[in-house]
Amino acid sequence: MDYVITYKCLAHGTAVLNNLKNHERLKKIISDLDSLIKTVDELYLREIRAAFESLSDAYITKNMETKGIRLHFAEKNLLKNSNLDKNLIIGGYPSTHLMALAHYGLSIICHLRNDDNIALKHILQTYRYSPKLARTELFPEFYDATGLHNEVMYKVSLWHTAELDRLNNESFKGEELIRKGGAFGLAAAAIAITSLFGAPHLGAAVASKKCMDIYKDSDPSTLREKAIRDLEGRIEEKEDELCSAVANELLTELGLD
Secondary structure (H helix, E strand, O other): OOHHHHHHHHHHHHHHHOOOHHHHHHHHHHHHHHHHHHHOOOHHHHHHHHHHHHHHHHHHOOOHHHHHHHHHHHHHHHHHOOOOOOOOEEOOEEHHHHHHHHHHHHHHHHHHOOOHHHHHHHHHHHHHHOHHHHHHHHOHHHHHHOOHHHHHHHHHHHHHHHHHHHHHHOOOHHHHHHHHHHHHHHHHHHHHHHHHHOOOOHHHHHHHHHHHHHHHOOOHHHHHHHHHHHHHHOHHHHHHHHHHHHHHHHHHHOOOO
16 A cells, blocks of 8 residues: 555544534434434434434533543444444445444544544544445545545556456457347247247247347447446446455554454
């Protein structure tokens, strides 16, 4: 990993957490969780929602005793939900979405306690578990200021170039044969249906049209164009994948994993 990025992560972690937008983000998270709980009343959601409500209070209160109590309550509930089963779907979201929210809250708690090294760990954990949420909503400033965006998109560019070269050099003969074989199978089905009923039949017409469509789209140039369109549609998914991988690298390099 570029040492400049590592240095900038250390330098910008505190600056990002000092951002006044964080309290607005806390309120938005609470509002989003309220809407979600109305449709799916899950214990996980209620615990995280209660934690963010407490954290929001701690963020603005001047009373140090109250702040400490609120932070302790929020921390307990967020820690409980920061390492969920990754296969869970909660309220239509993967558990990693809620884990990223938990780490976002924990980063603010650590910052309010002046423990910015551990706060940085939680910032990077948001990118590990839900990179799109982290880079678009939770910590977009961090993604740009540290150079993470440039590092990730450079890796995306290398991947995209390699994949494009592979597709341009691919003959697609194997896929062409498979698809045309399927088309001939449908043609045979259309003939069989016509023979069975002794007259044109809707099922035969559908099979015949499908056969022609598959055959027409089975030439190598058409298959290559489709593969390239599919490749373009995977760029954001690849950005997420590489963003998570880079966050993992940084956590290891900084000794925070």
